[in-house]
Amino acid sequence: MADKPLIDEELAAFLQGGVSVHVASRGPTNVPNLVRGIGCRVSADRRQVTAFVLASQCGALLAEIAMNGAIAFVGSLPSTHRTVQLKGTDARTGAPLPGDEALVARQRAALVEDLVSMGYPPGMPRALLGGDWSEAVAITFTPSAAFVQTPGPGAGAPLGGKR
Template sequence: MSYLLDEDNAAFIQSGLSISIASRDANNMPSVAKALACRVSPDRRRVTVYASTTKAAQVLRDIETSGVLAAIFTRPSTHRALQLKGRDPVIEPIRPEEAAHVDADVGGFVADIVSIGYTEDEGRAYVGYRQGDTVAIRFTPTAGFVQTPGPRAGARLEPAQQP
């Protein structure tokens, strides 16, 4: 079953966040890496996350092997967080027009952590983004969960209605 993001959550996950991606190998051993940015398709049925081919090498191998992934999206300054689980991932080179989105999302993340006391250099070092070392991971979300600390943490997100 396809999971359809609502407009608010789709806007949130594309807004320059701390993003982690995870998968598992054939022995169910987990792997995790930082992702750089996110885009949601216009119909909100597909999500694309962007990751470093070198820093996320194990996760990328595990995604290709297992066909599943999870992505966690967090705004450090507020701790608002969502998790998406997905299937049918396709890993492919980043398209030229996507580079500006990655740059903007990395900049948004850096601005957010600067607002809570980190330096821009610290933010950019944490992300470790280098143009030319990025792939796109496109997938269909199958479930979503609130991960913001508090009483709703772990609650399943209800799928949105088709626009």
């Protein structure tokens, strides 16, 4: 089953349906770094994931990813707590593709709606997830491991082990 992508269709749809995104990297002395992303794309063959982040918010994270390729990616839907973590070792930074801006805008709207349904005043998630698209950076990697991270007894289990 080595040929089967780690991400199935359902998970690809979940990740691209508007989830809260975080990206972690590590520096040369294994000091971790962390930034909130603004959206993500899963490639058509589901073998690549691209996280979008705002350059000004990244600190040293982009340089670290360019240097060693190590990445942890977390997508979470606040209202259900469903959380998935993906790991990769080949992450690289690049420019977004045409169409990414619209994709991210749709995801942002869906996530704002999810947060508003939980009682957050709309202005709060809009500001939290807002930013200037002109500084968006695409971080693309091949997921080499995936984990369920929804809080509970199953947290940390590798994805694919039947729950």
